[in-house]
Amino acid sequence: MEELPSITVSQREQFLVENDVFGMYSYFDTSDISTQKFMVEIQRDKQLDYLMNGLRQLSPSFSSLDANRPWVCYWIIHSIALLGESLDDELENNTIDFLGRCQGSDGGYGGGPGQLPHLATSYAAVNTLVTLGGDKAFSSINREQMACFLRRMKDTNGGFRMHNMGEIDVRACYTAISIASILNILDDELTRGLGDYILSCQTYEGGIGGEPGSEAHGGYTYCGLATMILISEVDRLNLDSLTNWVVYRQGVEMGFQGRTNKLVDGCYTFWQAAPCVLLQRFFSAQDLVPHGSSHMSQGTDEDHEGHAHDDDPEDSDEDDSDNDSDEDSGNGHQVHTSTYYINRKIQPVFNSLGLQRYVLLCSKDANGGFRDKLRKPRDFYHTCYCLSGLSVAQHAWSKDEDTPPLTRDILGGYANHLEPVHLLHNVVMDRYNEAIEFFHRAA
Ligand SMILES: CC(C)=CCC/C(C)=C/CC/C(C)=C/COP(=O)(O)OP(=O)(O)O
Numbered sequence: 001m002e003e004l005p006s007i008t009v010s011q012r013e014q015f016l017v018e019n020d021v022f023g024m025y026s027y028f029d030t031s032d033i034s035t036q037k038f039m040v041e042i043q044r045d046k047q048l049d050y051l052m053n054g055l056r057q058l059s060p061s062f063s064s065l066d067a068n069r070p071w072v073c074y075w076i077i078h079s080i081a082l083l084g085e086s087l088d089d090e091l092e093n094n095t096i097d098f099l100g101r102c103q104g105s106d107g108g109y110g111g112g113p114g115q116l117p118h119l120a121t122s123y124a125a126v127n128t129l130v131t132l133g134g135d136k137a138f139s140s141i142n143r144e145q146m147a148c149f150l151r152r153m154k155d156t157n158g159g160f161r162m163h164n165m166g167e168i169d170v171r172a173c174y175t176a177i178s179i180a181s182i183l184n185i186l187d188d189e190l191t192r193g194l195g196d197y198i199l200s201c202q203t204y205e206g207g208i209g210g211e212p213g214s215e216a217h218g219g220y221t222y223c224g225l226a227t228m229i230l231i232s233e234v235d236r237l238n239l240d241s242l243t244n245w246v247v248y249r250q251g252v253e254m255g256f257q258g259r260t261n262k263l264v265d266g267c268y269t270f271w272q273a274a275p276c277v278l279l280q281r282f283f284s285a286q287d288l289v290p291h292g293s294s295h296m297s298q299g300t301d302e303d304h305e306g307h308a309h310d311d312d313p314e315d316s317d318e319d320d321s322d323n324d325s326d327e328d329s330g331n332g333h334q335v336h337t338s339t340y341y342i343n344r345k346i347q348p349v350f351n352s353l354g355l356q357r358y359v360l361l362c363s364k365d366a367n368g369g370f371r372d373k374l375r376k377p378r379d380f381y382h383t384c385y386c387l388s389g390l391s392v393a394q395h396a397w398s399k400d401e402d403t404p405p406l407t408r409d410i411l412g413g414y415a416n417h418l419e420p421v422h423l424l425h426n427v428v429m430d431r432y433n434e435a436i437e438f439f440h441r442a443a
């Protein structure tokens with residue numbers, strides 16, 4: 001008897017994931033409209049319950065995150081901000097006090113009180129305080145000492161170390177530059193040789209690896225690209241091959257994978273979609289079409305209309321109307337339409353509605369929170385990056401953060417609308433603006 005060709009472990013895993021995802025999609029496609037509406041709903045109340053409970057009390061199983069407590073604060077508080085909500089005064093004060101105790105006397109933040117200052121937890125602490133907003137949160141950051149800490153982490157090869165004697169990688173470069181940029185302490189000493197270091201991490205595939213010679217990965221690609229934009233050296237990267245690499249990480253499941261031949265995972269909704277939007281906005285600002293990408297998966301404007309709800313009144317707004325008009329989407333949100341939107345419209349280089357479909361149908365947990373994929377448990381990291389990525393996907397049709405999306409850009413409509421994020425720092429736009437104003441005054 002002829003032997004069946006054997007498949008590899010990776011092929012089997014991929015097959016099982018596709019089976020789950022397509023099973024979910026076909027259940028959705030054959031459901032009635034009210035079931036479909038329910039299935040794509042973000043379910044704000046459940047999300048907020050899950051997040052608020054996590055901020056107040058964590059189970060003993062979280063002890064493994066003891067060196068990452070500012071991260072837990074950031075994942076939860078940023079997720080709450082994306083949903084358009086804030087903390088009450090008591091929780092906010094407790095968070096500021098707690099992060100103050102994580103701050104080292106020589107600058108930077110550790111993973112908990114008394115722990116070694118580390119760039120990743122410093123980034124998480126600063127982003128949390130920026131998200132909380134207000135003078136008390138902002139002035140709790142010792143900017144002068146932070147600048148000293150960043151200088152101590154700088155290596156002669158142009159890159160940064162994660163901590164004293166720690167590893168040098170693209171994450172360290174990004175977290176250092178993101179902090180310095182937001183706190184308005186970025187200078188030539190910090191940027192010297194950095195572009196060369198990041199450039200040496202772009203691989204033959206087009207994406208960026210963690211360090212020279214490492215495999216291209218979505219997390220590091222986001223870090224490397226955002227860093228190069230923040231230090232105004234982005235055009236030194238091979239942007240065509242980078243675009244090509246990143247758009248092809250969106251697979252048949254419509255979610256993104258982190259690297260070639262690996263499985264789809266909800267967290268890459270942010271790590272991969274943010275680079276896509278950064279690149280498309282960069283090209284559009286220069287009126288350039290990315291040459292490297294033949295994978296303009298969302299197709300033409302007509303295809304976009306094809307995705308839209310047929311009864312969406314905004315469909316007709318693509319006409320050459322000269323009159324700007326504001327419509328209420330039914331949720332109290334004003335939706336700018338017609339000329340205003342058309343002039344600020346952009347063609348996403350990835351399938352934005354497909355990505356939203358993956359997150360809402362496969363990554364969303366029925367009890368609140370988000371996860372990597374079906375059958376996996378929810379967690380705060382995936383909740384943060386699924387929501388961040390969902391926001392990026394919702395705003396992917398806009399040339400800038402100030403242009404609100406149309407109802408049809410958002411799967412589930414404006415009831416699912418999330419606050420826009422600053423793509424280079426991943427904090428909600430309004431909170432970023434308030435912080436930048438404060439730290440420019442403080443200089
Ligand atoms: C700001 C900051 C600190 C950014 C971190 C960026 C980030 C997510 C880096 C990813 C690290 C990595 C190699 C994951 C691979 O995990 P895996 O092998 O379990 O996953 P995979 O199969 O999806 O590659």
Ligand SMILES: [Zn+2]
Pocket residue numbers: 265266267268372382
């Ligand atoms: Zn993940």
